[in-house]
Amino acid sequence: MNSKLIQIAIENSDTIVQMWLEKIDSLKVDKFSSSTSDELFENTNREFVNVIFTSIKQQGSLIEVVAFSEKIITLGWPLSYITDGLQMFRRVTIDFILSNSDQVDTSFFSELLTSVDRWVEPIIHQLINEYTGSWEHILSIQRIALQELSAPLIPVTDGITIMPLIGTIDTERAKLIMENLLEGAIKHNSEVVLIDITGVPVVDTMVAHHIIQAAEAVRLIGATCILVGIRPEIAQTIVNLGIDLTNLPTKSSLKKGFTSALEITNRKIVDLKPKEDGIEEMIKSLQGE
Amino acid sequence: MSPHSCVKIRKEWDIVSARQLGREMAKKLGFSTVDQARIATAVSELARNIYLYAEEGQICFEVFETIERKGLRMGAFDTGPGITDISQVMQDGYTTSGGLGAGLPGVKRLMDEFDIQSEIGQGTQIKTVKWVR
Ligand SMILES: Nc1ncnc2c1ncn2[C@@H]1O[C@H](COP(=O)(O)OP(=O)(O)OP(=O)(O)O)[C@@H](O)[C@H]1O
Ligand SMILES: [Mg+2]
Numbered sequence: 550m551n552s553k554l555i556q557i558a559i560e561n562s563d564t565i566v567q568m569w570l571e572k573i574d575s576l577k578v579d580k581f582s583s584s585t586s587d588e589l590f591e592n593t594n595r596e597f598v599n600v601i602f603t604s605i606k607q608q609g610s611l612i613e614v615v616a617f618s619e620k621i622i623t624l625g626w627p628l629s630y631i632t633d634g635l636q637m638f639r640r641v642t643i644d645f646i647l648s649n650s651d652q653v654d655t656s657f658f659s660e661l662l663t664s665v666d667r668w669v670e671p672i673i674h675q676l677i678n679e680y681t682g683s684w685e686h687i688l689s690i691q692r693i694a695l696q697e698l699s700a701p702l703i704p705v706t707d708g709i710t711i712m713p714l715i716g717t718i719d720t721e722r723a724k725l726i727m728e729n730l731l732e733g734a735i736k737h738n739s740e741v742v743l744i745d746i747t748g749v750p751v752v753d754t755m756v757a758h759h760i761i762q763a764a765e766a767v768r769l770i771g772a773t774c775i776l777v778g779i780r781p782e783i784a785q786t787i788v789n790l791g792i793d794l795t796n797l798p799t800k801s802s803l804k805k806g807f808t809s810a811l812e813i814t815n816r817k818i819v820d821l822k823p824k825e826d827g828i829e830e831m832i833k834s835l836q837g838e
Numbered sequence: 839m840s841p842h843s844c845v846k847i848r849k850e851w852d853i854v855s856a857r858q859l860g861r862e863m864a865k866k867l868g869f870s871t872v873d874q875a876r877i878a879t880a881v882s883e884l885a886r887n888i889y890l891y892a893e894e895g896q897i898c899f900e901v902f903e904t905i906e907r908k909g910l911r912m913g914a915f916d917t918g919p920g921i922t923d924i925s926q927v928m929q930d931g932y933t934t935s936g937g938l939g940a941g942l943p944g945v946k947r948l949m950d951e952f953d954i955q956s957e958i959g960q961g962t963q964i965k966t967v968k969w970v971r
Contacts, residue, residue, distance in 0.1 A: 719850050751857060751875070753882040754940045782875035789876060790883075790944035791930050 554664045555605055557646055566598050568641045573597075573634055581626075593624070594634075601638055605668045611675045618679035631676045639669050700726040702733035708740040708814045709807070715748030723759035730763050734772050741810040742767050745803050747778030757792045764797050773798065773813055777806035844898040845885075847916075853885040856897040860912060863899050867910055868970055876948040877910065877968055883941040884914035884964055890935060892918020892962065907969055912949070914964040921956040928954075 558565065573594050581590065600617045604610055621631060642665055647653060699722045703711045710733060714726070734742050744760065746752065752760075764774035776799045779787075787794065800806035811817050843863075845856040860881040864874045881897055888895040895916025902909055921927050928946065933939030946952040951967035 717854050719854075751878050751882050753879050753886065754938045754944065755882075755886060757940075758938050782872040785872050786875050786879045786948065789947045790879070790940045791947070792938060792940055792944075 550660050551664045551667070554646065554661060555668075557649075558642055558668075559602070559606060561645065561649070562602055565642055565645055566595075566602075568645065569598055569638055570594055572637045572641060576630060576633055585626075589624075593621070593626075596620075597631075597634055598638070601635070601669075601672060604672055609668070609671050611671060614672050614675045615679065618676045621676075622680065622683050628677070628680050631680075632673065635669050635673050635676075639665055696725070700729040702729050702737075704733075704737040704739070705807075708738065709743070709810045710734060710737050710739040710741070711743045711745060711803070711807075713745040713748065713803075716750070718749060718756045718759070720755070723756070726759065727763045727766065730774075731766055731770065734767055734770060739772050740814050741773050741775060743775050743777050743803065743806045743810060745778040745806075746776065746783070747780065747803070749783075752783050752787060754790055754792065757787065757790070757794075761792075761794070761797060775800060775806045775810060777801070777803045842898070842900045844896045846894075846896045847885050847888045848894055850889060853882060853889060856885045857881045860897070860899060860910075863901060864910055864968075867901060867908060869910070869968070870971070873968060873971070877912065880945045880948040880966065880968075881912060883945050884912075887941055888914060888916045888918070892916035894918070895961070909950075909967050909969045912966050912968070915961070917961040920958040920960055921954075921962055922958060924954055924956060 570591075577585075577587075577590055596617060600613045603613050618631070643661060646661055647658075650657065699716075700712065700714070703713070705711055712726070712730060712733075718726070730742060730744075733739070744763070746760075749756065760776065764776070767774040774797065776794070776797055779799055779801055798809070800809060808818070843859060845852060845859055847853065847856065857878050861874055861878045864877045869877065885897050888897075893916075895914065895918065898911075898913045898915065900911040900913075902911060926932055927942050929939075930943045931939040942954070945964075945966065949966040949968050951965075953965045954962070955964075956962040
């Protein structure tokens, strides 16, 4: 029975494809931005329905399905394009076969449903697997990227290192900050480490506690930690919380922190001959001509 | 936004959601930047205490207005183990978790009104208010 139905579907593939293409066209309006060209949409639809028929002809082979799903994922099309497309294929095929059969009893009907499901389901499974695989892959890459971003350490000049913190600090990140700070301070031979909290939205007792501990650990390896980028409202909340920062040197801005880091390392910034003079002289000499 | 909304605290990141809601409501009510930061910090402390000591609970916000003034109510409710000695936990530096012990006394100073009720085995209720100045 199944093979007979496959034969009917294949023999009438032109009609079924035509019916399906008409239906799938309705997806374009709701699900796709206007940036997807009609041509791309139509070509992909044709490819999609060919992939379905190839799989049916080859008794459920999924090789072309894999290649096709990769293409859809690269295009960034929604998963619903695939699931809706396959549902439409199911409906169209069942409608077509029913309306072209003379004797339709319940057993024929149920066998038809079973057969068509058997064609479509492995394809749906395969496509969904490919999709979730790609999502999981993206998620794990993003997680690594976030972790790399979460406690970066920048060696600015000999002996001076900066850790700019941006965003919420949870316990996992607080641990990472401590590890990177110590590891980096040793690796770069830092005498001064500046922790910049300009981008940290809330400094509560947990965050303050971790910063104090990190600074203490940095002190134990013989370096100095300076907390910089304390916004006025953060300074107020720290005072309200009654957190004692007397053992931790603080500066309001990174610039001031960097200047005192230079002092600690016995250096200072010197302006060379100001550039403006040169330009002014040039203008004068030009006017003189 | 409805004038009354709650955030359930179960995971560490729920603390961030509660904080964001608190800050958003404070901003809409016209609190200053400093007061917004105070409210967000107070939410963070109470939500973290729920996460650490009670495992489950919620932070609720309510806007309320009288003819004379406007304010934000913020409450922390949990069904955790409760607190035996309230005057002890309200002391600066008292902690059972190796923290700074600054959370609860800090919240009292960050907010304008502070009320704590606790029953052993039943849970803890903390109600606070901040007035718009
Ligand atoms: N919701 C709660 N349920 C039960 N016990 C609590 C609760 N909140 C606080 N406690 C107890 O009160 C103590 C003091 O809390 P507080 O927030 O002041 O300091 P902490 O959490 O220990 O440290 P931190 O300075 O990081 O907040 C806690 O150590 C804990 O034992
Ligand atoms: Mg606390």
